[in-house]
Amino acid sequence: LPHELLASAPEIRTEKMAAQPAKEKKGENPMRNLAIQKLCLNISVGGSGDILTRAWKVLNQLSGQKPVESKSRLTIRGFGIRRNEKISVHCTVRGPKAMEILEKGLKVKEYELKEVNFSDSGNFGFGVDEHIDLDMKYDPAIGIFGLDFYVVLERPGNRVNRRKRCRNHIGPRQRVNKEDAKQWFVQTFDGVILNK
Numbered sequence: 001l002p003h004e005l006l007a008s009a010p011e012i013r014t015e016k017m018a019a020q021p022a023k024e025k026k027g028e029n030p031m032r033n034l035a036i037q038k039l040c041l042n043i044s045v046g047g048s049g050d051i052l053t054r055a056w057k058v059l060n061q062l063s064g065q066k067p068v069e070s071k072s073r074l075t076i077r078g079f080g081i082r083r084n085e086k087i088s089v090h091c092t093v094r095g096p097k098a099m100e101i102l103e104k105g106l107k108v109k110e111y112e113l114k115e116v117n118f119s120d121s122g123n124f125g126f127g128v129d130e131h132i133d134l135d136m137k138y139d140p141a142i143g144i145f146g147l148d149f150y151v152v153l154e155r156p157g158n159r160v161n162r163r164k165r166c167r168n169h170i171g172p173r174q175r176v177n178k179e180d181a182k183q184w185f186v187q188t189f190d191g192v193i194l195n196k
Contacts, residue, residue: 030156031155031156031157031174032155033155033156034153034154034155034176034180034181034184035153035154035155035156036094036098036099036102036151036152036153037094037152037153037154037158038092038093038094038098038151038152039092039093039094039098039101039102039149039150039151039152040090040091040092040093040148040149040150040151040152041059041062041063041067041090041091041092041093041101041147041148041149042070042088042089042090042147042148042150043055043058043059043088043089043090043145043146043147043148044070044087044088044148045087045088045089045145046079046080046081046087046088047080047081047085047087048085048086048087052069052086052087052088052089054141054142054143054145055088055089055145056069056089057142058131058136058142058145058147059089059090059091059147061136062101062131062134062136062147063091063093063097063101064097065091065093066091067089067090067091068089068090068091069086069088069089070086070087070088070089070090071084071085071086071087072084072085072086072087098151101134101149102149102151103189104134104135105126105128105134105149106189106191108128108133108134109126109128111189111190111191111192112191112192112193112194113126113185113191113192113193113194114193114194114195115193115194115195116195118178118181118182118185118193119178119181120177120178121175121176121177122153122175122176122177122178122180122181123150123151123152123153123176123181124150124151124153124181124185125148125149125150125151126148126149127146127147127148127149128146128147128149129146130144130145130146131144131145131146131147132144153176153180153181153184154176155174155175155176157170157174158170158174
């Protein structure tokens with residue numbers, strides 16, 4: 001009797017395995033998904049006064065936020081800039097608003113960026129010559145300004161690198177590199193990268 005049971009054991013095992021449903025494939029790891037950490041908008045006018053106030057209004061209209069004025073670090077006589085003189089305005093946008101503004105900026109560039117627009121740390125930036133191309137009305141009292149876009153990408157969990165308590169470094173697999181940023185741009189916006 002024991003010999004008969006041993007002989008039938010492999011068959012029983014095979015039937016049990018066939019009865020079990022096949023395990024579902026694991027989904028993508030959500031910790032690997034890229035997202036916009038922040039979008040930095042900058043208008044550098046190279047001087048203070050009325051022109052800086054007008055640039056401030058442009059950024060305020062575009063982002064719906066209160067821009068910050070930046071000061072010069074050096075005195076440059078050729079440009080007529082003094083040290084600590086306010087020469088530019090910038091603001092940082094996050095969340096869905098950042099994606100919305102970035103979409104407008106890339107539309108102006110026809111979703112085409114150059115290889116040199118991407119940094120080794122997985123960020124990218126570009127410039128727009130006229131702010132009125134971003135679906136903004138032209139105001140003769142303000143004029144036309146160009147502005148810079150700079151996008152910082154990150155993966156979930158990067159807070160570990162910034163928090164005050166239990167701070168730790170991010171492993172190389174979790175960091176964003178140039179290839180990751182280019183792939184995200186192409187997939188998200190159906191973009192084109194020139195000068196490959």
